[in-house]
Amino acid sequence: MPLLILRRLGNTVPTIVAVVLVIFTLFSVIPGSFTSAGDDGRVLDAQVAERMRKELGLDDPLHVRFGSYVANLVQGDLGTSFRTREPVTKVIAQRLWPSLKLTIAAMGFAILVGVPLGFIAALRPGSLIDMASMVVAISGLSLPKFWLGLMLMYLFALTLGWLPSFGYGDGGLRHLILPAVALGVSPMALLARTTRAGVLDVLNADFVRTARSKGMSEYRVVRWHVVRNALVLVLTTIGLQFGSLMGQAVVVEKLFSWPGLGSLLVDSVFQRDIPTVQGSILVIVLFFLAINTLVDIAYVIIDPRIRYG
Amino acid sequence: MSAPPLLEVENLRIDLLGDDRRHAAVEGVSFRIGRGETFGLVGESGCGKSITALSIMGLLRHPLAIGGGAIRLEGQEIQSLPPGQIRRLRGSRIAMIFQEPMTALNPLSPVGRQIAEMFVLHQGAGWSEAGDRAVEALRQVRVPSPERRVKDYPHQLSGGMRQRVMIAIALACGPDLLVADEPTTALDVTVQAEIVDLMRELCAANGTAILMISHDLGLVANICRRVAVMYAGRVVEEQAADAIFRQPQHPYTQGLVASLPLLGGRAAHGRRRLAEIAGTVPAISAYPAGCRFNPRCDRATDVCRVEDPAATPLGDGGLVRCHHHG
Ligand SMILES: Nc1ncnc2c1ncn2[C@@H]1O[C@H](COP(=O)(O)OP(=O)(O)OP(=O)(O)O)[C@@H](O)[C@H]1O
Ligand code: SF4
Ligand SMILES: [Mg+2]
Numbered sequence: 001m002p003l004l005i006l007r008r009l010g011n012t013v014p015t016i017v018a019v020v021l022v023i024f025t026l027f028s029v030i031p032g033s034f035t036s037a038g039d040d041g042r043v044l045d046a047q048v049a050e051r052m053r054k055e056l057g058l059d060d061p062l063h064v065r066f067g068s069y070v071a072n073l074v075q076g077d078l079g080t081s082f083r084t085r086e087p088v089t090k091v092i093a094q095r096l097w098p099s100l101k102l103t104i105a106a107m108g109f110a111i112l113v114g115v116p117l118g119f120i121a122a123l124r125p126g127s128l129i130d131m132a133s134m135v136v137a138i139s140g141l142s143l144p145k146f147w148l149g150l151m152l153m154y155l156f157a158l159t160l161g162w163l164p165s166f167g168y169g170d171g172g173l174r175h176l177i178l179p180a181v182a183l184g185v186s187p188m189a190l191l192a193r194t195t196r197a198g199v200l201d202v203l204n205a206d207f208v209r210t211a212r213s214k215g216m217s218e219y220r221v222v223r224w225h226v227v228r229n230a231l232v233l234v235l236t237t238i239g240l241q242f243g244s245l246m247g248q249a250v251v252v253e254k255l256f257s258w259p260g261l262g263s264l265l266v267d268s269v270f271q272r273d274i275p276t277v278q279g280s281i282l283v284i285v286l287f288f289l290a291i292n293t294l295v296d297i298a299y300v301i302i303d304p305r306i307r308y309g
Numbered sequence: 310m311s312a313p314p315l316l317e318v319e320n321l322r323i324d325l326l327g328d329d330r331r332h333a334a335v336e337g338v339s340f341r342i343g344r345g346e347t348f349g350l351v352g353e354s355g356c357g358k359s360i361t362a363l364s365i366m367g368l369l370r371h372p373l374a375i376g377g378g379a380i381r382l383e384g385q386e387i388q389s390l391p392p393g394q395i396r397r398l399r400g401s402r403i404a405m406i407f408q409e410p411m412t413a414l415n416p417l418s419p420v421g422r423q424i425a426e427m428f429v430l431h432q433g434a435g436w437s438e439a440g441d442r443a444v445e446a447l448r449q450v451r452v453p454s455p456e457r458r459v460k461d462y463p464h465q466l467s468g469g470m471r472q473r474v475m476i477a478i479a480l481a482c483g484p485d486l487l488v489a490d491e492p493t494t495a496l497d498v499t500v501q502a503e504i505v506d507l508m509r510e511l512c513a514a515n516g517t518a519i520l521m522i523s524h525d526l527g528l529v530a531n532i533c534r535r536v537a538v539m540y541a542g543r544v545v546e547e548q549a550a551d552a553i554f555r556q557p558q559h560p561y562t563q564g565l566v567a568s569l570p571l572l573g574g575r576a577a578h579g580r581r582r583l584a585e586i587a588g589t590v591p592a593i594s595a596y597p598a599g600c601r602f603n604p605r606c607d608r609a610t611d612v613c614r615v616e617d618p619a620a621t622p623l624g625d626g627g628l629v630r631c632h633h634h635g
Contacts, residue, residue, distance in 0.1 A: 206412035213366055213407075214478065215400030216430055217393075224426065228417045304462040305416055 004300050012293050019285050024069050027278055028062060078282070079275030083268070088279040092261065096283065098168060099260035102253070103245045103287075105176050106184035110241065114188035115234065118195025123222065125200065133192055140189025145248075149182035149255045166256045179256040183249055187241035191234065198233035202226050232303050239295030243288035313384035314341040315518050316365070316403075316486055323360050323369065323542075324376035325593050332593045333376065335361055335542045337620075340535075342486065347509070347519040349529030349550065351565070352539035355590045358522045359408065361539075362488045364388070365520070366405050367395040382485075401431045404479035405488040406508075409495055410471040414463040420474045421447070421459025427481035446477040450507060469500035476508060483515050490522045505532060526565045530554055535627075538562045541590055541601040548627035558629040560606050561586070600632065608633050 053059055060068075072079065078088035117137070121130040156178060157165030169175035202208060203226060211225045212218075250262035257263075261280050268276035299306050323335040335357040342348040350358050363369050365380055367387065380388040382402065387395055407413040414423060424446050425439035434442065440459070447455035450473040463471055472492060479487055489508060493501035509532055512519050523529045529536055530550040537547040538561065546559040557563045564586040588605040591597060600618050603609040612632050620628040 206407065206409055207415040209368060210407060210413045210475075210478075211415070212368055213399055213405045214427060214430060215396050215398070216426070217396065220430075225415050225418070229415070232417070303417060305464050 001300060005297050008293065008296050008300065012289055015289060016286070019289070020070065020073065020282070021066070023278055023282055023285070024066055027274055028065070078279040081268075081273055081276045083271050083273045083276070088275045091264065091276055092279050092283055095259055095261045095264045095280075098171070098258060099246055099249065099253075099262065101171075101176060102179055102183060102249055102258060102260055103242070105180035106245055106249075107187065107238075107242045109180055109184035110188035110191055111238065113184075114191030115195050117188075118192040118197075118234075119199055119230070121192070122196045122199035122203065130196075134196070137189040137192040137196075140185045140192075143185070145182055145186065145251050146255060148185055149179070149252055152178050152182055153256075166258075168257075168259050179252050179258050182255070183245065183252045186248075187245065190241060191237060194237040195230065195234050198230045199226060201233065202229045205229070228302065232299070235295055235298060235302075239292050242295075243291035246287045247284045313381065315344045315346070315383060316342040316520070317379070317381040317384075318361075318365070319379045319381070321361065321364065321378035321380065322376040323357070323364055324374050326372040326374060327594075331376065332596075333542060334373065334593050335364075338378070338539070338542075338544050340537050340544065340547060342518050342520060344485070345513075345516045345518050346535070347512075347521060347533045349533035349536040350520060350522045350539060351524065351526045351529050351536060353524055353590050355592075356539045357542045358524075358539060359490050362405065362490045362520065362522055365488060366399060366403060367392075368399075368405075397431075400427060400484070401482045402484050403486045403488065404482070404484040406472070406475045406479050406490065406492045408491040410468050410475060411495065413475055414471055416463055419460050419462055420466065420471075421461075424459070424474065424477050424481060427478055431482045442481075443477075446481055447474070449480075449511065450474070450477045452477075467500075468496050469504060472496060472500075472504050473507065476504075476511070480511055480515065480517065484517055486518045486520065487512055488520045488522070491524070493528070494523070494525075501528075526553075526562075527569045538565065541596055542593070543601065543630060544628070545602065545631065546627070546629045548623060549625055552625065552627070558623065558634040559602075559631050560608050560633075561602050600630075602631075 076089055078092065080086070081088050081091050084091065114137075117133045121133040124130050153165050156163045163178055164175050165178075167175060208221060208225055211221045216224070246261060249258075249260055250266055252258065253260045253262040254266060261284060265277060265280040265284070268274075268280065318341070319339050321335060321338040322333050324331040325334040338357075338361060340348065340350075350361065352358055360369065360373055363373075364375055367390075369375060375388050378388075379386050382398065387398060390398075414420065421440060421443040424443035425434075425436065428434035428439035428442050429436060443459050444455045447458055452458050452470060452473050458466075458470075463474075466474065475492075487508070492508065493504050496504060505528065508519065511517075519533075521529055521533055526536070526538075530553060533550050535547065536550050536553050537544045538553070538559065539545065540561050546553070546557070546562045548558070553562060554566060557566045568586065586605060591601065591604070597604055597614075599612075599614040599616055600606070600609070603613040606613065610633065616632070618630050618632045620630050621634060622628055
């Protein structure tokens with residue numbers, strides 16, 4: 001098994017190279033690049049532009065620039081922010097922890113609420129609790145995050161005054177709850193639905209009938225034979241949702257003034273701070289890759305049928 | 310008064326519940342199995358063998374449900390028992406082996422654990438004791454190096470090995486009746502005989518009766534004392550196994566016997582063309598009026614198309630359901 005995991009890790013290397021290549025190329029070919037106008041419409045002085053192009057090596061051939069980009073990357077150098085003149089690595093590092101915290105909290109909420117909800121719904125199909133949970137699931141999927149965030153803010157912060165309405169505060173739990181819920185509701189809803197479908201699927205499987213033929217109670221059938229199999233089906237959804245959550249957080253981070261990578265990305269886009277944009281995207285994509293690698297490793301551990309060939 | 314048979318199915322009816330109406334998927338099915346007896350149930354795909362077996366196990370699920378009749382285990386009606394009580398009979402007194410060895414085992418659980426569950430469930434064993442006994446159970450079904458095999462997952466075993474595991478599970482608690490629903494259909498021909506022999510041998514040693522379900526009349530007749538032939542949800546003929554071969558009474562049974570390749574006396578005449586029975590089993594909602602076999606029967610007359618034939622008793626306690634039997 002350790003060998004399998006190693007091989008799976010090895011498989012991500014080409015993907016990472018491809019990601020770096022795409023991000024680099026994207027910013028080298030899009031129009032309105034490094035030295036063009038800011039959003040105020042002013043054009044850089046020709047001399048200044050010339051100096052910048054030299055400084056950044058923009059006139060070198062593409063492959064040379066890619067080479068130096070990768071060489072810097074390997075040394076942990078993502079370039080210098082146009083805006084703050086700080087290393088992008090440092091800018092991102094400040095945002096990474098709040099971003100991770102928000103993503104993990106949102107996913108935790110989604111799993112802890114969505115999976116049990118789907119389970120209960122599947123075990124009592126057609127019941128009141130089934131219908132109620134599916135109403136929650138469908139509305140959770142269709143409500144825009146922005147609106148939902150506003151409603152949460154209005155209710156729990158402004159009306160009830162239980163929680164702070166925005167900001168990172170001291171980094172404690174109280175500031176985390178509302179944005180995490182706003183971000184977690186849609187993966188929660190999706191998880192409730194996939195869990196329900198997965199459990200129903202497993203309950204119809206032949207081996208569940210075998211389990212019943214052995215004379216075990218329905219509780220044991222579920223504990224011994226359904227849970228793990230259903231989890232295997234849900235794990236993919238968990239991975240995909242978790243992985244993309246950091247990118248999905250943009251709106252919620254802006255709304256709650258949360259100092260994460262999402263809001264850094266948006267701000268940098270508006271400020272034409274291309275090294276920071278590049279860096280943020282790279283980190284968000286790498287997070288996605290990391291989560292999916294972890295999920296694949298989890299599969300190797302819980303599903304003996306999986307062998308990477 | 311003689312003791313009641315081990316299993317008695319009387320006038321069983323299984324309903325397929327539709328949105329607006331119910332269809333009888335199985336109707337008027339009766340048979341008895343004595344202690345230690347092997348009884349065969351034969352019929353084409355879709356005639357209701359599996360659901361009859363499941364009804365005995367109390368495992369029918371929506372949209373299927375028992376609609377009438379009685380299932381008795383040593384005289385006690387079990388089809389109306391509360392779920393908790395029938396559950397305790399499952400696995401301990403009646404056990405079942407399923408048609409599909411590929412999917413009948415939990416893919417995420419080692420086979421040893423799946424056997425051990427039986428000892429934990431029915432005999433109050435702890436997991437480590439149950440694990441040791443699972444090794445023994447595997448040895449009994451002649452799985453080589455059982456100490457290692459208990460740790461295997463189902464996908465690591467061949468179809469034949471998995472069916473051996475199923476047999477080990479089914480016989481773990483020494484049941485009185487083993488319901489074997491086409492236990493060899495999905496297996497290689499070479500493995501089929503091994504599995505059937507193994508089942509017979511172990512059941513004979515423990516005095517376990519077998520309800521052997523198959524679409525293969527030859528197989529069933531070889532190992533069973535009595536055979537019932539089902540067609541479209543009914544038992545159309547029941548006789549002692551040798552009598553079914555010598556004098557099949559129902560046109561459908563006659564067709565089945567005629568289609569058996571190279572068996573007994575006919576082998577002497579060399580390989581004769583298999584007499585196939587033309588047509589297919591009708592769907593539950595489209596059973597024809599009168600005798601259900603009439604569209605495929607070359608002996609059918611007008612009465613067959615309007616009147617459902619009643620069961621005519623045969624000499625040895627058997628029956629046939631045909632207007633023109635013999
Ligand atoms: N869950 C179900 N829902 C609806 N119809 C069903 C269901 N299970 C079985 N049936 C129907 O009941 C009839 C009898 O099915 P059954 O599985 O008992 O056939 P069988 O004799 O075991 O056939 P096979 O040899 O293919 O296993 C079939 O017509 C089948 O379509
Ligand atoms: S009752 Fe008629 S149709 Fe049915 S099997 Fe007998 S002869 Fe054929
Ligand atoms: Mg069947």
